[in-house]
């Protein structure tokens with residue numbers, strides 16, 4: 667009998683992404699304020715039929731961007747299943763199906779989301795009984811954004827983003843996400859950030875730059891549900907996202923997308939994480955729908971999606 671478990675997992679937006687200087691190990695210290703928003707992938711883990719090749723996870727993907735998602739062992743969901751199986755000494759026999767709605771390579775942690783969902787789904791399917799802390803540890807091994815995809819809500823991420831402190835949020839906050847054609851490589855955006863810092867003469871290394879810190883005003887606006895205060899904090903110093911200039915440098919058309927959203931009445935506009943998705947804060951659900959319609963009409967993005975946050979992290983669906 668085929669059994670299956672489906673887990674729904676949200677995208678994230680970095681309401682703030684403060685990026686420290688380049689460390690000797692090639693990484694950057696971050697102060698990342700994560701917010702989980704209601705754009706979801708669904709990952710189903712199913713027992714393969716009897717007689718199916720037992721070698722490892724088999725993967726299929728559906729959704730408009732399915733062609734851009736690898737179906738081999740480089741897929742983060744497959745790596746998550748293999749890691750869980752190895753740690754608990756079970757055979758990684760599973761069919762993983764990803765129903766993909768989170769933009770691919772869009773700065774919304776879609777791959778990380780699928781990894782967290784695959785861990786939760788395979789743990790339930792195989793009965794490995796991993797504790798929440800065990801799962802969080804496996805998430806951190808898989809990537810710096812994966813732990814947040816498991817916990818959801820809102821959190822401050824330190825270190826490389828994986829050391830999480832939950833944040834209370836007085837929201838919901840309403841957002842519009844302008845999805846671009848094609849993705850941006852996260853490592854390439856960090857390299858461009860370093861290059862721009864060198865060129866500006868500020869230095870680019872951890873020894874030269876101050877440690878990244880969360881903005882007290884931004885955290886307070888989140889806590890109290892103050893949308894106008896959050897808008898001010900998102901725009902402080904140009905953008906609350908230190909990767910924004912690098913993403914726009916690599917994809918200059920994003921400047922036009924950001925402008926189209928603010929022209930349409932968004933309270934604030936930022937690049938989401940490493941981009942190229944742009945995130946627009948709206949006053950309420952009605953205003954978000956209007957900004958999304960204007961963005962679609964502007965021709966500056968492939969698609970505009972409305973989503974609110976915070977929402978729960980990876981969650982098994984009933985049935």
Ligand code: ATP
Nearest residue numbers: 741742770771772773774775776777778780811852
């Ligand atoms: P982040 O915001 O965490 O930097 P991202 O949202 O920009 O990530 P992803 O959607 O996670 O980017 O995809 C980055 C790359 O990872 C893709 O180009 C793809 O080749 C690869 N990848 C591996 N597994 C997945 C997956 N399950 N879903 C999407 N992409 C995946």
